[in-house]
Amino acid sequence: MKYLKNSMLLMLFAFSLSVVAQEAVKNNQHLFDNVSYRQGNVYRTASGKPGPEYWQNSADYNLEIALDDKNHTVSGTVTIQYINNSPETLEFIWLYLEQNRFTETSRGTLTTSVLGSRYAGDVEGGFELNNVSAKTATGTSSKYLVTDTRMQLFLDKPLAAIGGKVTISMDFKFKVPVEGMDRMGRLETEAGIIYALAQWYPRVAVFDDVTGWNTEPYLGAGEFYCEYGTFDVKITAPANHTVVCSGILQNPKEVLTKTQQERFAKAEKSDETVYIIKPDEVGKAASQAKPNGTLTWHYKMENTRDVAWASSKAFIWDAARMNLGNGKTGMAQSVYPKESAGKAAWTRSTEFTKASVEFYSTTYFPYPYYNAINVAANVGGMEYPGVSFCHYQSVGSDLWGVTDHEFGHNWFPMIVGSNERLYPWMDEGFNTFINHYSTAAFNKGEFSTSIDKPRNLVNYLTYEKREGIDTAPDVANARNLAYTAYYKPASGLFMLREYILGPERFDNAFNSYIRHWAFKHPQPNDFFNHMENVSGENLSYFWKGWFYGNGNIDMGIASVEEYQGNYLITVENTGEIPMPLELQVIYSDNTTENVRLPVEIWQRGNTWSHLLKTTKSVQRVVLDPNKMLADVNMLNDTWNKL
CATH class of the missing domain: 1.10.390.10 (Neutral Protease Domain 2)
Structure with a gap:
């Protein structure tokens, strides 16, 4: 989703509110109760793992499309190989047609405030569909219904459980919106238009063991839920365009000049950024593999839930090697117009992309793809597998933040779906x-x-x-x-x-x-x-x-009293969320002692007295001394000896 700048963070939520103490509750006992999430089944275990009979369906896509930069349209054909791994037969297949959001009568348009929002978009788009078919082992069907951003495609006979296959194909066409809900669009630059393409092909909705078909309409803030598969994508664009896409370029010798191929090979071995297309080469014939007409760029990506792409004759293009751990390497890349170049701006984009992906790959889970491509566009920040769209005017900490955030999404929800x-x-x-x-x-x-x-x-x-x-x-x-x-x-x-x-x-x-x-x-x-x-x-x-x-969390220190040569520290919980308690005791000789109390003290009521055994004189007691909790009332966090 769109990256939210640090300048919007937390403290700038402009509410003129004072901190108010929470009304005391009787106790928090109900929060400790056993709850339904601990129950498991053969699909999802109580230990939080996929069960022994866990299943999910799969969809492989073959896409052959063309970009018309005169009419700003994308047209082509999609062929989907869909496998039903579920234990039930399917009478129909649901697909998403998310470009239908960009019409005057879409649910998303009609539920957008007249005051606008960042999820507003153009209304002159939508899919044109032809030659729709679903072919199974028993026959072919062309019957379908389109409702807003969804298509229900009926089959000639129910698709068999546990391995049934259907081949879905159709021709499609749509006009690329200028304003694409801050997720895609067209950007005018001095050297040409940048096309950032996402949600651009009909795709299968998820059928799972929890909901069945997931058919929530595409309205705005709600994003995506996709099946995994292999994508084979051929994009035909004007010969003076550079096209980048999720996945690995299959035909570099056909679409790159010899010089660009050599630079790309150099970048694959370099931790420093290497230009593939230099700023002073943008728009010049020497940077084109073909002088005129069109070129078809062929990309392939395996085990992914989506692909996105961008095309422009305005792109500067640079790259560097990513070191992904265990000897594995990949390529961080950036494409951006001259307006975005600069040492404090997009000239650092590949450096940022490289550092971000390397950190997550070695800290959490190995990055599964070869390329990570940052695209400068009229999009505040949006993520897709291996490709991010970030705002072309971002600089400095904002460019780091949006780049890091969007590539972090490769782990959530691209890897963990x-x-x-x-x-x-x-x-x-x-x-x-x-x-x-x-x-x-x-x-x-x-x-x-x-x-x-x-x-x-x-x-x-x-x-x-x-x-x-x-x-x-x-x-x-x-x-x-x-x-x-x-x-x-x-x-x-x-x-x-x-x-x-x-x-x-x-x-x-x-x-x-x-x-x-x-x-x-x-x-x-x-x-x-x-x-x-x-x-x-x-x-x-x-x-x-x-x-x-x-x-909310609201815990405090009610009293500190001498007791039989020691001290009784009484704490209270006046909030609705119990938490473990950390106290720092400061003695009169300026030494300190930390006391940790388990969350279970609140199972016994709203107050708890802890016996602090010490021969020293207590001068001060501070609750949550490192301020690690979102405690809404700081006024009761400290006790001082009078």
Whole structure:
């Protein structure tokens, strides 16, 4: 999803609110109750792994299309080899036609505020479809219904369970929107138009063991949920265009000059950025493999859920080697117009892309693709497997932030294939969380990050119109979406790692979750179950308190009293979310002692008295001394001896 700048982060949510103490609750006992997410079945186990009978369907795509830069249209043919691995027969196949969002009568257009939003888009588009067919072993059908951004394609006979195959094909055409909901579009530059193409072909919806067919319409904030497969893509464009696409270029000798081929080979061995097309070569005949007419660029990508591409005669093109761990290498690349070049701008894009992908590859899960291509476009920031669209005017920390965020999405949801349309926190929140660590590691901390300051959320957490993380993206208030999808879940994971579990236990569980659900479709319960089983911790209070509903953390120090030569420290919980408690005791001789109390103290009520055994005089007691919790009331965090 669109990258959210640091300048929009947390503390700039312009609410004129004071911190208010939360009304006391009777207790938090209900949050510790056993809940349904611990139940497993043959498809998804109680330990949060794919079960022994887990299945998912697959779709391989063959796409042959042409870009008409005079009429700004894309036309061509898609052929889909779809395999039904489910245990039930299928009478029809649902497909997404997401370009249909760009019409006056689409549900997305009609549910966009008249005041506009970043998900507004052109309304002169939509698919033109012809020669639609679905061929199975028993026959061919051409019967289908189109409803908004979805197509129901009927089969001649039900598709067999556990291995039934159907070949779906159709011709399609659409006009490329200028404003494509901040996910795709056309950008006018001095040297030519940049076409950034996404959601550009009819594709199969996911059929899973939880919902069956996932047919939520494409409205705006809700993103995507896709099956995995192999993509074979042939893009015919004007000969003076450079075309980049998800996957690996199959015919470099046909579309690149000899000089460009040599430079590309040099970049594959270089940790420093190498130009493929230099700034002073843009638009010149010497940079074209063919003087006029068209060229067909052939790309292929395996085990991916999507592909995106870009085409322009305005592209500067540079690249460098990525070191992905275990001896594996890849290529970081950037394409951008002259307007974007500069040492503080897109000239650093490949450096940023390389560092980002290398960090995630060696820290969480090996990057599965060869190329990572950053495209300068009129898109604030949008991710696709192996390709990101980032705003052409981004510079400095903003360019690092958007590049890092969009390439981080290759792990969530490109590798771990969650349902973004329903659970944006499982990709945006997880990705924002890992962005914190990547940013901290980049170039000795050149750029700052705010996720390690959960109290920055307090203004939002005490806002009367706040919404929970579990709010669906298409119905969340536009002012709240950054918090429900990005910042609150990311801060929750930060607290879980740094405060509740500790880095070692968290990392073991989190990396195991990625490993077990790579190229599969996890649900929220799968994540909850797996984190608990690997970390060995019952976290029901945390999932139910932080990820569902609008409760808040508010713990405080009620009193510190001398008791039989020692001290009784009484703490209270006036919030709705219990948490483990860390106290720092400062003695009169300026020495300190930290006390850790488990979350289970709140199973016994709202107050707890801890016996501190010491012969020293207590001068001060501070709750959460490192400010790791998003505690909404700081006024009761400190006790001072009078």
